[in-house]
Amino acid sequence: MTTRSIRPPPASSREVARWALFLDIDGTLLDIAPSPYAVVVPKGLGATLSTLRDRLGGALALISGRALSSIDSLFQPLELPAAGQHGAEIRLASGNVVRVWVSPGSLHALRQEVDRVVADLPGVVVERKSMGIAVHYRQVPEVSGELARRLTDVLARRRRGFHMMCGKFVFEVKPSDADKARTVEVFMRHDPFVGRIPIFVGDDRTDEDGFAAATRLGGHAVRVGTMPPGMSGYRLGSAGEVRAWLERLVNSGTRA
Ligand SMILES: [Mg+2]
Numbered sequence: 001m002t003t004r005s006i007r008p009p010p011a012s013s014r015e016v017a018r019w020a021l022f023l024d025i026d027g028t029l030l031d032i033a034p035s036p037y038a039v040v041v042p043k044g045l046g047a048t049l050s051t052l053r054d055r056l057g058g059a060l061a062l063i064s065g066r067a068l069s070s071i072d073s074l075f076q077p078l079e080l081p082a083a084g085q086h087g088a089e090i091r092l093a094s095g096n097v098v099r100v101w102v103s104p105g106s107l108h109a110l111r112q113e114v115d116r117v118v119a120d121l122p123g124v125v126v127e128r129k130s131m132g133i134a135v136h137y138r139q140v141p142e143v144s145g146e147l148a149r150r151l152t153d154v155l156a157r158r159r160r161g162f163h164m165m166c167g168k169f170v171f172e173v174k175p176s177d178a179d180k181a182r183t184v185e186v187f188m189r190h191d192p193f194v195g196r197i198p199i200f201v202g203d204d205r206t207d208e209d210g211f212a213a214a215t216r217l218g219g220h221a222v223r224v225g226t227m228p229p230g231m232s233g234y235r236l237g238s239a240g241e242v243r244a245w246l247e248r249l250v251n252s253g254t255r256a
Helices: 045-055 068-075 104-118 141-158 180-188 205-216 239-251
Strands: 019-023 060-063 082-084 089-091 097-099 125-129 132-136 162-167 170-175 197-202 220-224 234-236
Touching (some): 019 180, 045 239, 082 180, 089 180, 141 170, 162 205, 180 197, 220 239
């Protein structure tokens, strides 16, 4: 199998000015760290994103499994249009936040069950989000199979309204109604995204829904890292390459 290394869509200023850019965060904008709390936002990235947002007429959104509050604290003082928790909470360019509904009772019960089944697995980190749970095992990858089995059992008993996705060294339990495809569709129905060409940049299986939606809406997927077999589209090798690409877009004199 060969991995194709293809640069993202060409950056002529007229084309770029028509894009709506959707950027995943961990592994895409930021290098992966040992824990989600340990990531580093490189100096200058906020300024690059801010300039690019202006040049795209505001049509730049961050889309992440992180909570909106976590996204904002990473990039403060910048507050971009953003979707947190895989689209369970979406902040539009207007500042309005759209949330899917989650039963507080179900979420509480689910958290207790997840805490219980991982209690004897040291190194597993349970991240409680307002609308879901992320179970990280980056420090103990050998528990992957056992952890998956236990969490699948929990969801089989308590799956109403929730769904589990596998990411890189993380199992994400999220509201069934939240996914990155719906998120792209919601943004594309609102100004300033309406009528633009969606470009979705992501590094993980959790981004596949976003890639599919962007492509379906006439845009492009840009995968970061290795290209899965049988996939087409564009590729950048690493988060560092993504940041360099964004800087090239800014420096190419693109004007919205
Ligand atoms: Mg990612």
